[in-house]
Amino acid sequence: xxxxxxxxxxxxxxxxxxxxxxxxxxGETLVLLGTSGCGKTxxxxxxxxxxxxxxxxxxxxxTNIQQQKPEDLRRKMGYVIQxxxxxxxxxxxxxxxxxxxxxxxxxxxxxxxxxxxxxxLRISPQQYLSKYPHELSGGQQQRVGLARALISDPPVxxxxxxxxxxxxITRISIRREFKNIEALRHKTKxxxxxxxxxxxxxxxxICLMDNGKIxxxxxxxxxxxxxxxxxxxxxxxxxxxxLQLQVLQLHQLRPYLPAVSPANATDAIVFPESESVLEAxxxxxxxxxxxQSLTLEANTETPPQAATVADLMAAVEQLTPSxxx
Amino acid sequence: xxxxxxxxxxxxxxGDKLLEQTLEHISLTFISLALAILIxxxxxxxxxxxxxxxxxxxxxxxxxxxxxxxxxLGFLIPVLGIGPKPAIFALFLYSLLPIIRNAFTGxxxxxxxxxxxxxxxxxxxxxxxxxxxxxLALPVLFAGIRxxxxxxxxxxxxxxxxxxxxxxxxxxxxxxxxxxxMILAGAVPAALLAxxxxxxxxxxQHLRLPxxxxxxxxxxxxLPLLSxxxxxxxxxxxxxxxxxxxxxxxxxxxxxxxxxxxxxxTVIMAPALVYKAVYEGDVDVIDGYxxxxxxxxxxxxxxxxxxxxxxxxxxxxxIREPVLLRHPELRxxxxxxxGTINDSTMTALNYHVDFDKAAPAEVxxxxxxxxxxxxxxxxxxxxxxxxxxxxxxxxxxxxEMLSQLIRGYTNLQVSARTGLGGTKICFDALAAxxxxxxxxxxxxxxxxxxxxxQPVADKLSKENDKVFRYVADRFHEQYHIxxxxxxxxxNTYALMMREEQAVKLKIRSISDxxxxxxx
Numbered sequence: 001x002x003x004x005x006x007x008x009x010x011x012x013x014x015x016x017x018x019x020x021x022x023x024x025x026x027g028e029t030l031v032l033l034g035t036s037g038c039g040k041t042x043x044x045x046x047x048x049x050x051x052x053x054x055x056x057x058x059x060x061x062x063t064n065i066q067q068q069k070p071e072d073l074r075r076k077m078g079y080v081i082q083x084x085x086x087x088x089x090x091x092x093x094x095x096x097x098x099x100x101x102x103x104x105x106x107x108x109x110x111x112x113x114x115x116x117x118x119x120x121l122r123i124s125p126q127q128y129l130s131k132y133p134h135e136l137s138g139g140q141q142q143r144v145g146l147a148r149a150l151i152s153d154p155p156v157x158x159x160x161x162x163x164x165x166x167x168x169i170t171r172i173s174i175r176r177e178f179k180n181i182e183a184l185r186h187k188t189k190x191x192x193x194x195x196x197x198x199x200x201x202x203x204x205x206i207c208l209m210d211n212g213k214i215x216x217x218x219x220x221x222x223x224x225x226x227x228x229x230x231x232x233x234x235x236x237x238x239x240x241x242x243l244q245l246q247v248l249q250l251h252q253l254r255p256y257l258p259a260v261s262p263a264n265a266t267d268a269i270v271f272p273e274s275e276s277v278l279e280a281x282x283x284x285x286x287x288x289x290x291x292q293s294l295t296l297e298a299n300t301e302t303p304p305q306a307a308t309v310a311d312l313m314a315a316v317e318q319l320t321p322s323x324x325x
Numbered sequence: 326x327x328x329x330x331x332x333x334x335x336x337x338x339x340g341d342k343l344l345e346q347t348l349e350h351i352s353l354t355f356i357s358l359a360l361a362i363l364i365x366x367x368x369x370x371x372x373x374x375x376x377x378x379x380x381x382x383x384x385x386x387x388x389x390x391x392x393x394x395x396x397x398l399g400f401l402i403p404v405l406g407i408g409p410k411p412a413i414f415a416l417f418l419y420s421l422l423p424i425i426r427n428a429f430t431g432x433x434x435x436x437x438x439x440x441x442x443x444x445x446x447x448x449x450x451x452x453x454x455x456x457x458x459x460x461l462a463l464p465v466l467f468a469g470i471r472x473x474x475x476x477x478x479x480x481x482x483x484x485x486x487x488x489x490x491x492x493x494x495x496x497x498x499x500x501x502x503x504x505x506x507m508i509l510a511g512a513v514p515a516a517l518l519a520x521x522x523x524x525x526x527x528x529x530q531h532l533r534l535p536x537x538x539x540x541x542x543x544x545x546x547x548l549p550l551l552s553x554x555x556x557x558x559x560x561x562x563x564x565x566x567x568x569x570x571x572x573x574x575x576x577x578x579x580x581x582x583x584x585x586x587x588x589x590x591t592v593i594m595a596p597a598l599v600y601k602a603v604y605e606g607d608v609d610v611i612d613g614y615x616x617x618x619x620x621x622x623x624x625x626x627x628x629x630x631x632x633x634x635x636x637x638x639x640x641x642x643x644i645r646e647p648v649l650l651r652h653p654e655l656r657x658x659x660x661x662x663x664g665t666i667n668d669s670t671m672t673a674l675n676y677h678v679d680f681d682k683a684a685p686a687e688v689x690x691x692x693x694x695x696x697x698x699x700x701x702x703x704x705x706x707x708x709x710x711x712x713x714x715x716x717x718x719x720x721x722x723x724x725e726m727l728s729q730l731i732r733g734y735t736n737l738q739v740s741a742r743t744g745l746g747g748t749k750i751c752f753d754a755l756a757a758x759x760x761x762x763x764x765x766x767x768x769x770x771x772x773x774x775x776x777x778x779q780p781v782a783d784k785l786s787k788e789n790d791k792v793f794r795y796v797a798d799r800f801h802e803q804y805h806i807x808x809x810x811x812x813x814x815x816n817t818y819a820l821m822m823r824e825e826q827a828v829k830l831k832i833r834s835i836s837d838x839x840x841x842x843x844x
Contacts (some may be wrong), residue, residue: 081442158445
């Protein structure tokens with residue numbers, strides 16, 4: 001969907017993006033991860049031409065972006081930024097309607113889409129449409145920012161630290177919500193963040209950058225279990241244990257889990273097999289009963305299985321060496 | 326308390342004039358403001374895009390701001406003449422800086438995130454400017470407009486100096502006449518106007534964001550309306566340019582109105598400008614002094630005061646009695662000049678200084694030599710006599726003559742304090758003993774210093790000798806100041822026209838002028 005080839009951006013003497021080549025596949029979430037100044041935000045802004053390329057090419061949906069007017073290009077992509085960047089002199093309704101107005105939609109169409117989008121994001125239209133941004137909480141502002149990006153149903157959404165300005169609690173809950181928004185699931189998303197946990201929670205693939213260069217581009221599991229170099233290892237080491245549990249899905253543990261014992265499993269919590277191991281452990285632990293077990297949904301090939309937290313941990317121990325190989 | 330009563334009386338008497346001046350003042354303020362917004366706003370916005378322009382734009386407008394307003398008006402007169410045009414242009418120049426600066430600052434202080442979001446959503450630069458930056462810059466822009474408006478109200482008082490009207494007419498007239506109620510009649514409304522405009526625009530500036538756009542629209546619609554008062558008073562036709570003092574003094578224009586029933590279409594301007602204004606055809610008739618050298622410079626005709634409206638203004642030296650008692654030898658010297666200078670001689674002497682740029686000392690010496698009076702200085706060692714003079718050419722020359730005579734004929738020393746502002750300053754200095762001698766005019770003594778009631782003054786004025794005797798007696802009695810015998814010329818008020826036009830219209834006297842205007 002998005003193709004970057006040998007993309008380079010220079011600011012005077014500073015090489016901000018150095019020969020970056022990557023593809024973002026349709027419907028996936030690619031996270032650009034790195035410390036500040038690593039070039040991740042610049043890379044993102046090159047895609048919607050908020051910055052202009054020094055060298056290289058970028059294609060979006062098969063068209064070279066240099067061959068389109070920047071405004072036209074941008075109107076076809078959602079753009080969400082830190083702190084939402086809502087217009088303080090516009091109501092929520094007017095804020096959301098900015099892009100449709102630029103696209104000269106009819107008033108009826110704008111109204112209809114506004115209500116649809118707000119419902120998707122679980123914002124009550126009656127309550128919020130006529131409010132001004134300063135009357136909203138940070139989390140609400142961020143939702144409106146997202147609604148504004150989604151209203152014209154663009155195939156591509158670019159996000160620059162979208163949850164960066166929120167407090168940690170709101171941040172985690174809105175992140176979780178974000179993952180579950182149906183309207184977003186099939187969009188091609190590029191997300192910039194410096195937050196490792198956020199990157200691994202939201203990303204399908206991660207592009208870890210440093211000094212304008214890609215250090216590693218791969219799936220979340222590849223980064224955790226097969227870091228490409230010293231830098232990647234060091235970057236992840238503080239959160240390594242949590243990340244391992246995060247990136248593993250329950251079905252990967254199947255071979256190492258005991259067979260189901262129906263007697264134990266009667267009051268077990270049922271999980272889908274694509275659930276992350278970390279999520280499962282957190283939920284089990286939260287119940288407070290050490291012997292609480294879970295049941296893995298059966299699929300066509302395997303019967304249901306059940307496990308306690310201890311079982312899961314043991315299974316992870318057994319699985320990981322094979323992933324590192 | 327008395328002043329306040331006088332002030333109210335004045336307001337009631339001059340209510341129409343006050344209203345007219347206030348409207349003119351508002352007009353001056355807002356025309357220039359509207360022009361400044363029209364030019365300054367686009368410039369301010371443009372330099373947010375072309376940063377290279379920021380330095381020059383702020384530099385130039387900043388320098389303009391530092392030019393003293395009266396000097397700026399002076400610079401503009403040769404280019405734009407007198408009247409509202411240079412006044413509006415000067416006010417416009419002063420308003421530019423706050424408006425350009427605040428338009429620029431207002432746009433620059435818009436949150437970078439908001440601008441980024443706007444561009445990221447696909448706004449063109451123009452859409453970004455008009456839909457996001459400008460609306461968000463409005464409070465700051467309003468602050469600039471507010472600064473400019475309040476500044477303009479103040480500076481616009483100076484417009485009266487160049488015949489542009491406004492509340493300055495009362496202020497300068499009042500200063501010239503030492504008339505406090507008149508000063509207040511100009512100053513109080515001007516101050517109220519400034520405070521009122523400041524208050525209203527402050528309200529605008531602090532409106533909530535959503536109300537700002539309609540407010541801005543309202544303001545921009547109101548501007549031409551507020552500017553239009555200037556169009557109301559009719560200023561066409563035969564035009565008189567009067568100095569503030571003449572316009573307000575009982576023996577000046579009001580006297581002419583009473584005596585001749587003359588009703589001129591007047592504008593007020595600085596005394597220094599009236600001659601030039603009539604010469605260049607900005608006005609057709611002016612007031613002046615009958616011995617002014619500029620009459621010759623600008624080929625003007627002095628209209629005959631055929632009904633003796635102007636009181637006689639015979640020049641004579643005033644001396645403190647104690648000084649004359651200590652130095653009786655001074656009397657002979659002081660009387661040497663009596664009766665030696667007639668009107669045309671004085672005009673010619675003034676012309677030499679004003680137009681030929683000769684030094685007053687040279688002109689004085691040449692005259693004394695011609696009269697056979699000049700003697701080289703004795704370099705005396707006696708007491709120092711302090712001479713004073715008001716701030717115009719004729720007084721410089723007279724003081725210089727006297728100074729040379731005293732040095733030549735006595736053992737006394739002389740020191741001159743020339744250029745003392747006006748009648749009041751000179752006379753107060755004399756009464757206080759800070760100066761000993763200065764030249765004064767009988768009419769001034771009668772009207773300004775003695776404040777003689779009008780009926781008495783009118784009766785006296787018809788005959789010169791009576792005025793002189795009256796003032797001489799009163800000055801001796803009240804202040805122990807003596808009037809020496811008159812020098813000979815009568816430097817009275819006069820109405821003047823361009824010679825050429827006067828010939829064409831066959832106007833010789835003020836009665837002729839009245840006749841002409843009646844048709």
